[in-house]
Amino acid sequence: MAYKVAIVGAGGIAVSHLEALRRMERLTAVALADISRERADSVAAEYGISAYTDYKEMIEREKPDIAVVTLPHFLHKEASLFAAARGCHVMLEKPMALNAAECDEIIEAVRIAGVRLMVGHTQHYIAHNRAAKAIIEAGTLGTLVMINDVRHVPYYRDTRPAWFFEKAKAGGGIFMNLGSHSVDKIQWLTGSRIAQVKASVSHYGTKGDIEGSGIAWLRTESGIPATISQSGYTVVPRNETELIFTGGMLKLATSQGLWISEDGKYVEVPVSKEAPPFVLQYRDLIRYIEDGVEPSSSMEYSRSVVAVVESMYRSSETGAEQRV
Ligand SMILES: NC(=O)c1ccc[n+]([C@@H]2O[C@H](COP(=O)([O-])OP(=O)(O)OC[C@H]3O[C@@H](n4cnc5c(N)ncnc54)[C@H](O)[C@@H]3O)[C@@H](O)[C@H]2O)c1
Numbered sequence: 308m309a310y311k312v313a314i315v316g317a318g319g320i321a322v323s324h325l326e327a328l329r330r331m332e333r334l335t336a337v338a339l340a341d342i343s344r345e346r347a348d349s350v351a352a353e354y355g356i357s358a359y360t361d362y363k364e365m366i367e368r369e370k371p372d373i374a375v376v377t378l379p380h381f382l383h384k385e386a387s388l389f390a391a392a393r394g395c396h397v398m399l400e401k402p403m404a405l406n407a408a409e410c411d412e413i414i415e416a417v418r419i420a421g422v423r424l425m426v427g428h429t430q431h432y433i434a435h436n437r438a439a440k441a442i443i444e445a446g447t448l449g450t451l452v453m454i455n456d457v458r459h460v461p462y463y464r465d466t467r468p469a470w471f472f473e474k475a476k477a478g479g480g481i482f483m484n485l486g487s488h489s490v491d492k493i494q495w496l497t498g499s500r501i502a503q504v505k506a507s508v509s510h511y512g513t514k515g516d517i518e519g520s521g522i523a524w525l526r527t528e529s530g531i532p533a534t535i536s537q538s539g540y541t542v543v544p545r546n547e548t549e550l551i552f553t554g555g556m557l558k559l560a561t562s563q564g565l566w567i568s569e570d571g572k573y574v575e576v577p578v579s580k581e582a583p584p585f586v587l588q589y590r591d592l593i594r595y596i597e598d599g600v601e602p603s604s605s606m607e608y609s610r611s612v613v614a615v616v617e618s619m620y621r622s623s624e625t626g627a628e629q630r631v
Pocket of ligand 1: 429468
């Protein structure tokens with residue numbers, strides 16, 4: 308079966324979706340919507356599809372089989388509910404919504420509508436991450452003891468859209484946006500959900516009311532402790548996940564490289580290129596729609612990521628460890 312796809316929100320990440328859709332034989336992008344007329348027209352012209360400024364009108368008129376929701380976080384729930392109620396399957400960008408309560412509303416609405424929704428947790432589809440997961444699962448390094456995840460980025464760059472700096476629209480700052488990738492990575496790599504959280508976030512940013520840095524200690528249900536350390540000020544950029552085992556170590560720099568310890572040094576692991584991550588993601592969506600095979604970024608799983616980030620904020624506010 309062939310599927311008509313419409314894009315809701317034509318910002319930065321929408322282009323990655325459109326590029327992947329170009330490569331998918333059975334998925335055809337037909338239209339996109341963006342409140343910015345200029346942005347809608349320019350991206351639509353690039354991909355030879357129809358442009359709308361009102362996504363509701365687009366869904367009513369085009370009747371797509373799949374809606375790809377690439378909107379700011381505060382609109383994820385509204386757009387997912389609208390698309391599901393019109394019978395569209397949904398590819399929803401991460402994080403699933405602003406908080407766990409909103410995720411619950413999405414889950415309920417999708418079930419009632421009888422459609423499929425998956426969240427774009429791209430970490431699951433990046434070749435280096437998949438190679439790291441395969442090494443963990445093969446057990447050749449022994450027992451996984453702990454994980455340290457570090458990410459520093461110039462978060463307050465001028466090109467970042469303004470809504471990312473407003474807590475009401477983004478749900479939070481660096482932890483909600485990039486921390487959700489780290490939480491996802493830790494849960495997915497270990498195959499276990501995070502159950503305990505202690506965190507401290509700080510607000511030294513030059514814009515908005517979001518946190519620009521934070522540090523968190525977490526523990527998975529399976530008992531593996533992990534730390535996440537992130538900052539977004541005047542940084543030396545870094546994106547590294549170090550995994551410590553009883554019989555060695557792994558260093559994962561997502562999309563850049565994977566290294567394994569050998570005689571007290573790191574040696575790069577050759578990682579073979581698969582299809583692009585967004586293509587693999589769409590393949591999982593098709594499998595979910597056609598065969599009911601739930602993707603690793605199922606609705607419940609994606610809700611758990613948001614719940615962990617919420618617990619980090621609660622822990623920072625109260626000073627107390629949180630059970631997720
Ligand atoms: N998977 C990843 O690695 C990854 C990477 C980047 C962003 N994201 C996620 O993708 C989503 C979008 O992020 P982005 O960086 O593309 O943001 P963006 O601001 O570049 O894009 C959002 C677009 O939505 C449009 N918009 C806002 N309100 C609208 C409305 N009511 N109707 C129609 N259009 C509207 C904006 O004009 C903008 O063009 C976020 O959830 C973000 O966290 C994921």
